[in-house]
Amino acid sequence: MNITLEQAEKAIAAAKQKAVAVDTKMNIVVDDAGANLVAFARMEDARLGSLDIAIKKAKTARFFDMNTGIIGELSQSGGSLYNIEHANNGLINFPGGVSIRNSNDEIIGAIGVSGSSVENDHAVASAGAETI
Amino acid sequence: MNITLEQAEKAIAAAKQKAVAVDTKMNIVVDDAGANLVAFARMEDARLGSLDIAIKKAKTARFFDMNTGIIGELSQSGGSLYNIEHANNGLINFPGGVSIRNSNDEIIGAIGVSGSSVENDHAVASAGAETI
Amino acid sequence: MNITLEQAEKAIAAAKQKAVAVDTKMNIVVDDAGANLVAFARMEDARLGSLDIAIKKAKTARFFDMNTGIIGELSQSGGSLYNIEHANNGLINFPGGVSIRNSNDEIIGAIGVSGSSVENDHAVASAGAETI
Amino acid sequence: MNITLEQAEKAIAAAKQKAVAVDTKMNIVVDDAGANLVAFARMEDARLGSLDIAIKKAKTARFFDMNTGIIGELSQSGGSLYNIEHANNGLINFPGGVSIRNSNDEIIGAIGVSGSSVENDHAVASAGAETI
Numbered sequence: 001m002n003i004t005l006e007q008a009e010k011a012i013a014a015a016k017q018k019a020v021a022v023d024t025k026m027n028i029v030v031d032d033a034g035a036n037l038v039a040f041a042r043m044e045d046a047r048l049g050s051l052d053i054a055i056k057k058a059k060t061a062r063f064f065d066m067n068t069g070i071i072g073e074l075s076q077s078g079g080s081l082y083n084i085e086h087a088n089n090g091l092i093n094f095p096g097g098v099s100i101r102n103s104n105d106e107i108i109g110a111i112g113v114s115g116s117s118v119e120n121d122h123a124v125a126s127a128g129a130e131t132i
Numbered sequence: 133m134n135i136t137l138e139q140a141e142k143a144i145a146a147a148k149q150k151a152v153a154v155d156t157k158m159n160i161v162v163d164d165a166g167a168n169l170v171a172f173a174r175m176e177d178a179r180l181g182s183l184d185i186a187i188k189k190a191k192t193a194r195f196f197d198m199n200t201g202i203i204g205e206l207s208q209s210g211g212s213l214y215n216i217e218h219a220n221n222g223l224i225n226f227p228g229g230v231s232i233r234n235s236n237d238e239i240i241g242a243i244g245v246s247g248s249s250v251e252n253d254h255a256v257a258s259a260g261a262e263t264i
Numbered sequence: 265m266n267i268t269l270e271q272a273e274k275a276i277a278a279a280k281q282k283a284v285a286v287d288t289k290m291n292i293v294v295d296d297a298g299a300n301l302v303a304f305a306r307m308e309d310a311r312l313g314s315l316d317i318a319i320k321k322a323k324t325a326r327f328f329d330m331n332t333g334i335i336g337e338l339s340q341s342g343g344s345l346y347n348i349e350h351a352n353n354g355l356i357n358f359p360g361g362v363s364i365r366n367s368n369d370e371i372i373g374a375i376g377v378s379g380s381s382v383e384n385d386h387a388v389a390s391a392g393a394e395t396i
Numbered sequence: 397m398n399i400t401l402e403q404a405e406k407a408i409a410a411a412k413q414k415a416v417a418v419d420t421k422m423n424i425v426v427d428d429a430g431a432n433l434v435a436f437a438r439m440e441d442a443r444l445g446s447l448d449i450a451i452k453k454a455k456t457a458r459f460f461d462m463n464t465g466i467i468g469e470l471s472q473s474g475g476s477l478y479n480i481e482h483a484n485n486g487l488i489n490f491p492g493g494v495s496i497r498n499s500n501d502e503i504i505g506a507i508g509v510s511g512s513s514v515e516n517d518h519a520v521a522s523a524g525a526e527t528i
Binding site for chain 3: 047048049050052053056072075076077085086090091092093094117118
């Protein structure tokens, strides 16, 4: 099972709505089950440097099938996955990357959001993922 | 002047419509005036390898403010720009990248399309650019 | 709004003057609003390894629209942006990168300075930014 | 012997003057004898994609101590240096890169120019190199 473009665009629309609700400007990425880009939107005046971070968050969430914040906890200094960021041409392990599941709870993709605090990034990504 | 997300999504919608009309499945990228990604859509079953090509076509069209096919003519073996592709971390110089202009004929971004023949790629990119 | 070459050269001249005043030899980079290089100067005997650092400081300051030292505080071990340096082909998050604003307080570019202590780097970058 | 920053800025000023005279907008790079950047200027509205090309032209001219156009002739299909562009993280072998020599005819650096036709690029680079 793989996310469709229609589903990805629905996730981006929901994430944009949440971003407006919390008064932020976000870069929003949706990857498919193969960790390849399906859809993207950068809101006006969203930080340029957050574009690549959003792309890497979606990739990281799908590569490990967990929220990026969880990998972040495991990769702190002294942690079991310390410095995992050097693999896969660069990972981002702070919150804002979330798996997307279908109604059978199968993973069909991932969403990555960047542009504000990590708490806001995660909230906006979750809003996008939960609409599927 | 810079393209807005709303304009970018309008260009992608027009390009998708044209892609369906010519019975193809495309990767469609819209960059802003700074050659940074604004919006992206990959249609179901569009070739995975065309994703990076579409991204590079949009970048190339904005970096040189001309259709990518024109640069391709100048960079053939023996041409004045032979091997220009080695600059800018990789360019794509065959058709499918087109400048996007506003009503004052100012360049506000670029569109890159990949997934079918170069003729179809260019036709779909042009449909997207002309809707702005 | 985007910085002009004339403004960028004025910022570099002011930064050079400050660098001489504090007896240092600096690499000085000015980027535009699109995070692309506008002007650069390397003073005689400035450290060669600081060239790339100055380029990355300017990029980082514009990508996140804040002083690079602030991102550095957020990206320490255990911080919310830990390991953000792996995005965007490498960021530099210690002091020496500063936003450049016009008289309307709009960001029109960024300056990155490297070659001495981070305190001196920041002082020289600020001298360049404030002259605009 | 190595080019000074003052000499590099003099070369850029002469190149800018020539660029205006031939009605073009250029990216102008000066490297030292170590092939490291000394000074750079991008004129307003110069092509973004020419920035990296100008950097690579200066590097190529110093790496091989000849005009980039000459290397271009040797690296055509069937030529003795065919595909040399793949070395050194990317070279540019069409005209616009020129060695800079001091009054003793010693090579002290190189200038790379990009933004117009290869004929104009070479003319502007030569104007910069000859002022030293």
